[in-house]
Amino acid sequence: MSPAAAIVAKGIFKQFDGNAVLKGVNFELAQGEIHALVGQNGAGKSTLMKVLNGTHQPDQGSLSIFGQPASFSSTGAARARGIAMVYQELSLVPTMSVADNIFMNNWIVVGGLLDAEAMRAATLRLLEKVGVANEISPDQLVESLSMGQRQLVEIAKALSSEARIIILDEPTASLSDQEIERLFVAIRRLQSEGVSLIYITHYLRDIFKICDRVSVLREGRCVQQWAVSETSVPQLVAAMLGEAVARQTNWQRATTETPPAATPLLEVENLVTSHLDEVSFKVYPGQVVGLAGLLGSGRTEILNAIFGLDPLQSGQIRINGRAVRIQSPAQAIAHGINLVPEDRRSQGLILDFSVLDNLWLCSLRQLTNPVFIDQNRAAEVAHALVKRLQVKTAGIEQAVRYLSGGNQQKVVIGKCLHTQAKILLLDDPTFGIDLAAKHEIMHIVNEYVQQGNAVVFVSSEYSEIASFCDTTYIVKKGRIAAQLAATTEERLLAAVQ
Amino acid sequence: MDIAIKRTALPLSLGQWQHLIIYFVFVGLFVFFSVFLHDKGFLEAGNLMNIARQTAMISIMAVGMTFVLSAAEIDLSFGAVVALSAVTVALLLPYGIWIAVPAALGVGALCGLINGLFVAKVGIPSFLVTLGMTGIITGITRWVTELQTIPVDHETFAFIFGSGDIGPISVLFIWMMVIAAGGHVLLRKTSFGKEVLASGGNKISAMYSGINVNRVKLYVLVLNATLAALAGILYAGRLQSARYTLGESDLMMVIAAVIIGGTSLFGGKGTVVGALIGALIMGMVNNGLVLMGLNVDQQLILRGIIIIFAVTLTMGTLRKKKKA
Incomplete structure (x- = not known):
């Protein structure tokens, strides 16, 4: 048998004020894979991720991380077990340097004072891991970076806590195509070093470029799981929509002929x-x-x-x-x-x-x-x-x-x-x-x-x-x-x- | 059938309770003082009117400050405006009430206009502009008066602007209620009020919606300084003299009254009625502490404690809501 799965979540229930958001989700993340998670808004993606990273505690169900049962009381507890999340709205402070941002939560301190040199060096190593050490300097202010670079710094930050499982929430939403390619290169590098990743996205095409497997969430349940090579965009869309397949992304608006003599509005x-x-x-x-x-x-x-x-x-x-x-x-x-x-x-x-x-x-x-x-x-x-x-x-x-x-x-x-x-x-x-x-x-x-x-x-x-x-x-x-x-x-x- | 705005009879949410806490605090303190200071005459009509008299100026300034904070600005210079306006009215009264009062209000409005122009046209944060203006205005007042107290010797003026009573009711109480009612209507019922709250709630969205945010900022700063000038005139009428130190200690009281009342320090949420209740709480506490026989040092300490306690009560639930 292959090594224990990175994450096994069984029968996760979670409700807020009597509203059941997760209704018994089963989810498994194998070691070293990139696993896409898709679903419509409100399907429960973010809630599931927040259960995995310790923000929320499940009402029912069990979690195990690398074969060990786990229950997280806080995001800190999840981070200690190697789970880090990169949020859609980036959590960097624009007016501080890259190194300061990366060590925001675990400063390297010697005798009560910050060890700037050590943090610089450590930041450089992390940037190397992500593959951008030659273009981003640890001393650079985050506000001087592009959105794509910030995303990569955010990933480096996740790595600084020795993360072995990284959750990426819509990482490409605000990136240009070139930046997306660069992000994918960085993601593959991490994968080759044994990091397991969960990749949440609305851009279904991206999944086929970077992910190994894909799970579809719908109405608080995990309804499908495929190896990426065995599925297609229409199949994913059908699974996401369930009964509502008929609603395709074709608006079929009757186009208007321009009357030749009309004044433009x-x-x-x-x-x-x-x-x-x-x-x-x-x-x-x-x-x-x-x-x-x-x-x-x-x-x-x-x-x-x-x-x-x-x-x-x-x-x-x-x-x-x-x-x-x-x-x-x-x-x-x-x-x-x-x-x-x-x-x-x-x-x-x-x-x-x-x-x-x-x-x-x-x-x-x-x-x-x-x-x-x-x-x-x-x-x-x-x-x-x-x-x-x-x-x-x-x-x-x-x-x-x-x-x-x-x-x-x-x-x-x-x-x-x-x-x-x-x-x-x-x-x-x-x-x-x-x-x-x-x-x-x-x-x-x-x-x-x-x-x-x-x-x-x-x-x-x-x-x-x-x-x-x-x-x-x-x-x-x-x-x-x-x-x-x-x-x-x-x-x-x-x-x- | 016409459609009217009807609030559904849902049980109150946390946020709504928070808005009501201020009223409970008010009633609670009132009952507390009524019981414990009964023999000191807290509940006597004369004493209650005294509280109103002592609170009037704070309330009027709090109305202006409600607008400033709602627009996510701040004005630190209004205390200085109080003194300048009081001194102006006192110095000009010999030339007639019809010159002195408009001149004092005009001086206040001018200070507000300078604040507003620097904030709206030059883009300097109101905190810095009004901090600087405080020095300038106070300096002018001290210079003009040569640190002397200016006497007010004008019976009609003194009666209308502070010392008079109509039946059992002090004119100060009437001024306070008129300004508060006007402020409430302006904030709640007119498009200007909505524009103030929108500018403070989200400057960008307000601008995208076609609201001239800079003009709104200018107007609230002029309004606030003009109301501070009115407070200065009332001080001059009540004390029948004017001095450069007037208004000096009002900064804490006014801001505390507005915040306790439920106006957000960060803009977008404001209530004039809350500010009035906040000011009355401050006045009641002052009065109660004096009746208890505490000396000035003890009053200061207790007042500070009560302010922090009251703000904690009104803002504590807000923080919990934001976290969720």
Whole structure:
């Protein structure tokens, strides 16, 4: 028999306030393997990982680590047994050096004072293990590193506690393709040194590049386990969705023919900002224009320029053929443009505000009845929006902090629709939300466009752009590199590289 | 059928209990003093009105500070504004009440405007700007008065702004209630109030929503300094004199009142009613400690302990919630 498995979890149950999140999960991680864990949002992935790393204690079930039974009272206890987790939101302090960050929790101390030299040397060894010793210095401040480099430092940090099992939570979510390749190289190096890894991801294609086995979680149970060589993306999707297989990632929106004589609702001409170079495109009423590009290509910056967040150095924005000057979001909103920003939690919402207060945030002045807010009308409008967008909430007085990602995003969209915007800029509106909510959101956007409005759509999922947009511009290094009419996911993937 | 905002009759959550704790503390302290200081006359109408009189200025400043903290800013200079405004009104009263009072309010608003412009246009943290302004304003006040007390000899002024009673009710109490009610309505019922809370809750989201965050910051700092100037005028009316030391010791009391009331030090959450209750608690404690016969040193120590205790009670549950 091969050596004892790195982790064996049997019949793990975990509930929060009477809500069962894990309903008897069985999971096994073999020594030295890279094991992918997939599932929709809410399937229980993060809860399972938090049980494995000691953040949560299971209500029932048993754990054994390298053949020894284990029960962790804290993350410290799990770390002592060699389990480390690299979180999606990185836990590094940007203003401190790489070495300081790596030894944040276990400083090397001699006679009560920090031994900087020893930590430097140890950091260098760890960076070597990850394969980046020649490009990242232990003395460098973390804020000077790219997202990909930070991810690798985070892994080095996990190694500093002698981790033999590393859990990676969505490690590629904010990395460019080149950075992802580098990460994979580092992961393989660790594997060759006998480290076992759990790899959580939404990007199913990555699994086939790097993982040995894959487990699918659905509704708190582990429903399938395959060797990667024996499965395929459609099979994984089917297992993740269960009954909901019918909902594939094809939105089948009827594309709109551009009436030749019509005035574009939005036209940008030769936009130049500190990030953009001569960007031009047109959006006609009833049209969805896609901007496809890698992270950092300038796709977000185009939206920011239109929304008045980045000052224009030259170029023009025309609405309905009329040139407008937009220098702040307030002016953009006044001109009928609104933005659903990239990061709903930090840019789109005020988390401690209620659904109601968030919904009217953009249109406070419209609801002000000479002096006072018209509370009844505001509530009426909010109820109507919540119903129209099917926001799942305990009520409009609920703080948005407690809504799920998809419902939070619906509130952001509702907030923008409420301003009577004619032009909606969507920056990756379906990022990190589950399939059902994605469909609902795309449905809302489609309805909005059919009323003769215009949408500029940025997405990190090319299948979405391919099947949803009437025309797509490829963005590279702050320029428009190409325009594609009808397209497919594969062609887009090739075009943006 | 019209749709009204109805709160469902769910059992109170932890967060809601936390908002109510302040009222329990208020009632608890009131009962405590009523029982133990009964023979010292705590419950007598005269003494209760005394508490209101002593609390009025703190409450009015607390209303302004609620807006500043809700917008995630701070103003350390309002104590200095109190003195400058009191001195201004006292010096200008010989030229008439209609010149002196607007001038004093104007001086306060001007201080707030300078604070606000540096914060909003130059982008310096309000902590530093108002710290610097404290020195400048205090310096001016000391210079103008040559460290002398300026007497106020104007009966109408003194009556309206501090010393008068209408029936059994002190005018100070009326000022306090009017300002608190106005502040409550401004924060809860107008779009400006929502913009203040939004700017403090998440500056970026507020800006993306089309709110001019810098203008909001400017306005709250002007509002706060103007209310501090009003407090200075009331001090001048009540004491019938003005001195450069006025307002010096109010910083701790005002910030403590606002925080105890449930306004977040980090912005986004604010309550004027809470601040009023917080100020009344502070006033009640002061009064109670004096009636107990404690000397000033002992009062200071006990007051500090009570402030920390009350803040722990109101903020303790908040921390637990954040952790979860």
